[in-house]
Amino acid sequence: MAVSPYLPTPGFARLRKAKSTAVTAVLVICALAVIAPLFLVIYFLLVQGWSSLDWNFFTQLPKPTGETGGGMANAIVGTLTLLGMATIMGVPLGVFGGIYLAEYGSDRANDWLRFAADVLNGVPSIVWGMVIYLVLVVPFKTFSAYAGGVALGLMMVPLVMRTTEEVLILVPQSYREAALALGVARWKVIMVIVVRTALKGIATGVIVALARIAGETAPLLFTALGNNFWNHNLKEPIAALPLQIFAYAISPYDDWHRQAWAGALVLMALILALNITVRVLSRDRSNTH
Amino acid sequence: MPPASQALPASDSRAPDIAFKWVAALAAAMIVVLIVLVGWELYAGSRLSLGHFGLGFLWSSKWDPVQDKYGALPFIFGTLVSSLLALLIAVPLGVATALFLTELAPLRLRQPIIMAIEMLAAVPSVIFGLWGIFVMIPWLRDHLFVWLKHSLGFLPLFQGPIYGVSMLAAGIIIAIMILPIITSISREILRSVPNLQREAAYALGATRWEVLRIAVLSYARRGLFGAAILGLGRALGETMAVTMVIGNRPQISASLFAPGYTLASVIANEFAEATSDLYLNSLFELGLVLLAVTILVNIAAQVMLKSMTGSGPIKVN
Numbered sequence: 001m002a003v004s005p006y007l008p009t010p011g012f013a014r015l016r017k018a019k020s021t022a023v024t025a026v027l028v029i030c031a032l033a034v035i036a037p038l039f040l041v042i043y044f045l046l047v048q049g050w051s052s053l054d055w056n057f058f059t060q061l062p063k064p065t066g067e068t069g070g071g072m073a074n075a076i077v078g079t080l081t082l083l084g085m086a087t088i089m090g091v092p093l094g095v096f097g098g099i100y101l102a103e104y105g106s107d108r109a110n111d112w113l114r115f116a117a118d119v120l121n122g123v124p125s126i127v128w129g130m131v132i133y134l135v136l137v138v139p140f141k142t143f144s145a146y147a148g149g150v151a152l153g154l155m156m157v158p159l160v161m162r163t164t165e166e167v168l169i170l171v172p173q174s175y176r177e178a179a180l181a182l183g184v185a186r187w188k189v190i191m192v193i194v195v196r197t198a199l200k201g202i203a204t205g206v207i208v209a210l211a212r213i214a215g216e217t218a219p220l221l222f223t224a225l226g227n228n229f230w231n232h233n234l235k236e237p238i239a240a241l242p243l244q245i246f247a248y249a250i251s252p253y254d255d256w257h258r259q260a261w262a263g264a265l266v267l268m269a270l271i272l273a274l275n276i277t278v279r280v281l282s283r284d285r286s287n288t289h
Numbered sequence: 290m291p292p293a294s295q296a297l298p299a300s301d302s303r304a305p306d307i308a309f310k311w312v313a314a315l316a317a318a319m320i321v322v323l324i325v326l327v328g329w330e331l332y333a334g335s336r337l338s339l340g341h342f343g344l345g346f347l348w349s350s351k352w353d354p355v356q357d358k359y360g361a362l363p364f365i366f367g368t369l370v371s372s373l374l375a376l377l378i379a380v381p382l383g384v385a386t387a388l389f390l391t392e393l394a395p396l397r398l399r400q401p402i403i404m405a406i407e408m409l410a411a412v413p414s415v416i417f418g419l420w421g422i423f424v425m426i427p428w429l430r431d432h433l434f435v436w437l438k439h440s441l442g443f444l445p446l447f448q449g450p451i452y453g454v455s456m457l458a459a460g461i462i463i464a465i466m467i468l469p470i471i472t473s474i475s476r477e478i479l480r481s482v483p484n485l486q487r488e489a490a491y492a493l494g495a496t497r498w499e500v501l502r503i504a505v506l507s508y509a510r511r512g513l514f515g516a517a518i519l520g521l522g523r524a525l526g527e528t529m530a531v532t533m534v535i536g537n538r539p540q541i542s543a544s545l546f547a548p549g550y551t552l553a554s555v556i557a558n559e560f561a562e563a564t565s566d567l568y569l570n571s572l573f574e575l576g577l578v579l580l581a582v583t584i585l586v587n588i589a590a591q592v593m594l595k596s597m598t599g600s601g602p603i604k605v606n
Contacts, residue, residue, distance in 0.1 A: 028389060028393075038409040044424050093316050100317035119587060127327060127576050
């Protein structure tokens with residue numbers, strides 16, 4: 001490798017050093033520029049959101065167009081409902097898929113499955129919305145909470161599958177061998193020994209996936225649709241925080257803008273809480289092993 | 290299913306064991322089923338417009354729901370331009386930050402910065418959009434764009450009226466959103482550069498910048514390229530934040546200050562109100578184009594990153 005064409009004179013040495021120092025400074029500035037948006041977003045969320053939060057926000061339904069006041073109680077409950085449905089849908093599929101990758105399956109088939117999971121993970125979320133619209137909205141002739149929950153649930157599958165596989169592989173082989181040597185059936189070894197040992201890791205993966213989908217808006221636009229009232233039937237449209245934030249943010253009313261900020265603060269707090277849970281869970285894990 | 294090459298001896302072949310294995314295999318196979326389902330449904334949804342417009346759909350720039358005429362070009366243009374702008378901003382910043390984190394930053398600083406970047410990745414698109422509308426756009430309109438027009442206005446890129454909502458605003462907001470992934474993948478790549486490389490260069494009397502340039506960056510070039518492509522894959526499909534700041538006008542303009550429209554945002558905006566079957570089908574075809582491009586870009590990125598790292602898988606979160 002040709003290293004440097006520089007001549008070994010003091011002048012050149014100074015130039016090279018000056019260049020190096022300049023680059024160092026540029027790198028520091030770049031790093032600052034990358035984290036600056038985070039602080040700007042958090043700052044405005046806190047300032048605009050906090051002053052807009054009030055008791056009504058958590059307890060009342062949205063007011064009709066033109067009236068001020070009201071809240072997003074239904075959207076908060078809606079988001080939690082959708083996350084629950086997504087978990088019921090996505091976690092079993094993801095966990096069992098991960099079990100297959102870690103415990104069964106040939107290396108070649110697994111390589112392809114992993115690859116497929118990564119491809120699926122890259123499908124834009126708006127595309128999920130369109131697909132679920134065709135599969136669950138058109139045939140039943142109505143937007144529904146079910147459709148929204150399924151869209152979010154399917155987005156969780158590849159994520160949960162990959163993390164489950166990763167933590168199952170970490171379970172020492174000797175655990176499996178010891179149990180099998182005692183004559184325990186293979187499926188019991190997997191469920192009772194392997195999965196149980198890795199349970200915290202799997203839970204961490206599930207929460208990471210939940211934090212990822214909690215703020216998703218695009219897949220809900222033509223599935224859950226949104227709703228200004230309480231949802232009493234999962235076969236009907238349901239409100240969600242991200243949908244409500246979007247609708248209010250692009251509206252022309254100041255009071256709705258105020259509520260959009262409040263909604264964004266609550267949504268961000270929910271996602272941060274999920275992320276902090278992940279951190280606590282994974283810290284415990286690294287302590288015990 | 291291919292026969293399993295088992296790490297463990299099969300204990301016995303009783304029914305529950307077989308059933309359990311099949312349940313697991315079915316769950317894993319769902320991944321493939323889902324990919325086929327996504328592709329097939331989009332194709333089925335766009336059959337009408339595929340038949341009606343043929344390939345001309347891709348380069349027709351007319352998007353006129355009133356006359357029921359549809360073409361994808363303004364959206365393909367908008368998607369490509371906004372994503373490339375985002376890469377232009379995010380790749381240098383992301384790689385520089387990764388260099389800072391792996392090569393320069395004091396150990397005490399690394400973890401907090403990494404955490405901040407992870408938090409940035411956790412912010413939902415719709416919140417960036419909200420922030421974009423009420424904080425970023427006014428600032429761009431009143432300061433950055435005015436300054437750009439004043440100092441670089443001789444370029445066609447920075448001419449024309451300033452609305453605030455624009456292609457450039459979309460590029461900037463996408464850049465912020467893909468910075469975390471580009472930074473974290475670049476960091477993994479840079480960490481995989483052997484220390485011997487660096488030490489050899491230092492031993493030859495190279496300055497810090499020369500070490501970075503000669504020993505680190507040239508070694509990691511391929512992987513960093515992969516990180517950029519992965520960022521592109523994310524950028525192409527970004528929907529909500531873009532929809533909120535790009536201005537949503539199906540036009541092709543040389544000026545970055547002009548509003549534009551992307552594949553994802555036209556779907557988000559017009560899908561629910563598509564009045565004719567052909568309109569809806571055309572939107573599905575736009576979705577099909579978006580899906581095809583994103584999948585190709587993601588596969589390219591995976592292949593590039595795999596060849597770079599060899600053994601350890603790069604974790605994409």
